[in-house]
Amino acid sequence: MLSSALSYLSASRGKRLRPQLLQAAARATGGDAADTLASSSAEAIELIHTYSLIHDDLPAMDDDDLRRGRPTLHVAFDEATAILVGDGLQAKAFELIGSDDQLSAEQRVGLVTCLAKASGFDGMVGGQGLDIEATEKTLTLDQLKEIHALKTGALITAALVMGGIVGLANPTQKNTLEAVGEKIGLAFQIIDDVIDVRSDSATLGKTAGKDAAAGKSTYVGLMGLEAAEATAMGLYEEALGLLTDWGSDADALRQLLAKMVKRDR
Numbered sequence: 001m002l003s004s005a006l007s008y009l010s011a012s013r014g015k016r017l018r019p020q021l022l023q024a025a026a027r028a029t030g031g032d033a034a035d036t037l038a039s040s041s042a043e044a045i046e047l048i049h050t051y052s053l054i055h056d057d058l059p060a061m062d063d064d065d066l067r068r069g070r071p072t073l074h075v076a077f078d079e080a081t082a083i084l085v086g087d088g089l090q091a092k093a094f095e096l097i098g099s100d101d102q103l104s105a106e107q108r109v110g111l112v113t114c115l116a117k118a119s120g121f122d123g124m125v126g127g128q129g130l131d132i133e134a135t136e137k138t139l140t141l142d143q144l145k146e147i148h149a150l151k152t153g154a155l156i157t158a159a160l161v162m163g164g165i166v167g168l169a170n171p172t173q174k175n176t177l178e179a180v181g182e183k184i185g186l187a188f189q190i191i192d193d194v195i196d197v198r199s200d201s202a203t204l205g206k207t208a209g210k211d212a213a214a215g216k217s218t219y220v221g222l223m224g225l226e227a228a229e230a231t232a233m234g235l236y237e238e239a240l241g242l243l244t245d246w247g248s249d250a251d252a253l254r255q256l257l258a259k260m261v262k263r264d265r
């Protein structure tokens with residue numbers, strides 16, 4: 001059963017933004033060789049992201065039946081399978097990094113620690129907990145930002161910082177990558193709310209309008225559509241501005257930042 005569920009998952013890939021970000025940050029700081037070296041970490045972060053979507057779709061969480069244009073895993077199989085696949089993907093992520101002998105021991109420890117922190121109580125899981133608590137409550141903009149910084153932003157920031165670890169970034173570069181991650185992570189989430197209103201389920205590959213219908217605060221609900229979009233674009237410009245002094249090795253990263261905000265799904 002688990003292997004059929006894994007085949008089902010691999011037939012419906014998402015946009016793979018986090019692995020692309022990680023590899024682009026590795027290239028920006030360590031060139032071509034670092035991009036190649038980053039492949040295990042890139043795969044690992046996508047596994048964590050995929051696990052989070054599977055668990056988020058479960059009836060006890062967001063209870064959704066459509067993801068990446070197909071029935072969610074617990075609908076196509078059953079809840080026990082979806083829980084186990086999520087758990088297994090999470091463990092596999094750390095195994096991939098820990099067993100990559102092309103990376104130094106120091107890099108592996110740094111990568112595992114960064115990914116674990118961003119996924120756990122101080123990151124994605126903590127944000128998901130706050131998000132569940134906030135259902136049916138009207139939040140302030142700052143409260144919404146705090147939830148999304150943890151739930152969505154932490155993993156996006158980790159992708160950039162992990163790329164820096166593989167690329168042997170210096171402390172200044174690492175700080176810049178972290179700051180870029182915070183800005184683009186928030187912009188990405190705001191655009192998610194914008195396209196959730198503008199788009200339909202067929203384009204999104206997931207149920208459109210779900211958050212507002214479930215009584216959740218959204219950026220569009222709190223700010224209005226145009227202000228939300230303008231805020232996201234402003235954050236994107238700020239993120240890009242942080243990379244002004246970076247050379248052509250950062251071009252792939254710049255292009256990805258644009259892709260994260262100029263999207264319709």
Ligand code: GRG
Pocket residue numbers: 013014015016017049051052053055056061068124125128151152189192265
């Ligand atoms: C269950 C521990 C746990 C956490 C779930 C990430 C998350 C936390 C929930 C997902 C809810 C959601 C739809 C958030 C909006 C932003 C987001 C993460 C969108 C999905 O990411 P994409 O667009 O998806 O990169 P693809 O399918 O392209 O990989």
